[in-house]
Amino acid sequence: xxxxxxxxxxxxxxxxxxxxxxxxxxxxxxxxxxxxxxxxxxxxxxxxxxxxxxxxxxxxxxxxxxxxxxxxxxxxxxxxxxxxxxxxxxxxxxxxxxxxxxxxxxxxxxxxxxxxxxxxxxxxxxxxxxxxxxxxxxxxxxxxxxxxxxxxxxxxxxxxxxxxxxxxxxxxxxxxxxxxxxxxxxxxxxxxxxxxxxxxxxxxxxxxxxxxxxxxxxxxx
Ligand SMILES: [Zn+2]
Numbered sequence: 001x002x003x004x005x006x007x008x009x010x011x012x013x014x015x016x017x018x019x020x021x022x023x024x025x026x027x028x029x030x031x032x033x034x035x036x037x038x039x040x041x042x043x044x045x046x047x048x049x050x051x052x053x054x055x056x057x058x059x060x061x062x063x064x065x066x067x068x069x070x071x072x073x074x075x076x077x078x079x080x081x082x083x084x085x086x087x088x089x090x091x092x093x094x095x096x097x098x099x100x101x102x103x104x105x106x107x108x109x110x111x112x113x114x115x116x117x118x119x120x121x122x123x124x125x126x127x128x129x130x131x132x133x134x135x136x137x138x139x140x141x142x143x144x145x146x147x148x149x150x151x152x153x154x155x156x157x158x159x160x161x162x163x164x165x166x167x168x169x170x171x172x173x174x175x176x177x178x179x180x181x182x183x184x185x186x187x188x189x190x191x192x193x194x195x196x197x198x199x200x201x202x203x204x205x206x207x208x209x210x211x212x213x214x215x216x217x218x219x220x221x
Contacts, residue, residue: 152184
C-alpha cells in the first residue's frame with residue numbers, strides 16, 4: 001500500500017497513534033488507490049515527562065512520541081494533562097507523565113556550565129535584587145580582570161541594573177550582597193536543567209522531579 005503524497009506520516013505510525021484514542025480506521029483509499037489520511041491532528045505539541053521504570057526522570061518528549069511509546073507497549077501513562085487531543089471525531093486527554101515498562105541505562109549526564117544553566121539554577125532571578133524578567137545577564141562575582149573564573153561558584157544571574165551598579169567591583173567594594181551563595185548543582189538531571197526547572201512549575205510533574213538544593217528556588221523566600 002502506498003501513501004498518498006499529501007500524507008504527513010506513514011499509515012502504520014498514524015494508526016498506532018490514533019488507535020490510542022480511536023477504534024475507527026484513520027485512513028481510506030483515494031481514487032488512485034493511494035492511502036489518504038483523514039486529517040492531521042493539530043494539538044500534539046505539548047510536552048510529556050518520561051520516567052524510567054524506577055521513576056527517574058529521563059526525558060521530555062512531545063505528545064506524538066508519547067502516544068507512540070504507549071501504543072508500542074513501551075510505556076504506561078501515569079497522568080493525563082487537562083489538554084485534549086482532538087480529531088474530527090473525538091477527543092481524549094493528552095498524556096502528561098509516562099513511565100517506561102523496561103528500564104533503560106544511560107550514561108551519567110554531564111552538567112554543562114552555560115548561561116541557560118546558571119539562569120535555571122538561579123530561577124531566573126537577579127541574585128542581588130531578586131527581580132525576574134527577560135533583562136537578565138550573567139555576573140562574575142569576582143570580576144574577570146581580577147582572575148574571577150567562569151565557574152558555578154563565581155557566576156550568578158544578574159539584572160542589567162545591578163550589573164551596571166556593580167560594574168567591575170568586588171562585593172566589598174560595591175557594598176552589594178548575594179541572596180544566596182552560588183554553588184554547583186549536586187543533583188544532575190538527565191533532562192536539561194532549564195527544562196527541569198520549568199517542569200517544577202507543573203504541579204503534576206513536580207512530584208516526580210527530585211528537589212535539587214539550590215536549584216530553581218526563590219532566593220527571597
Ligand atoms: Zn538586580
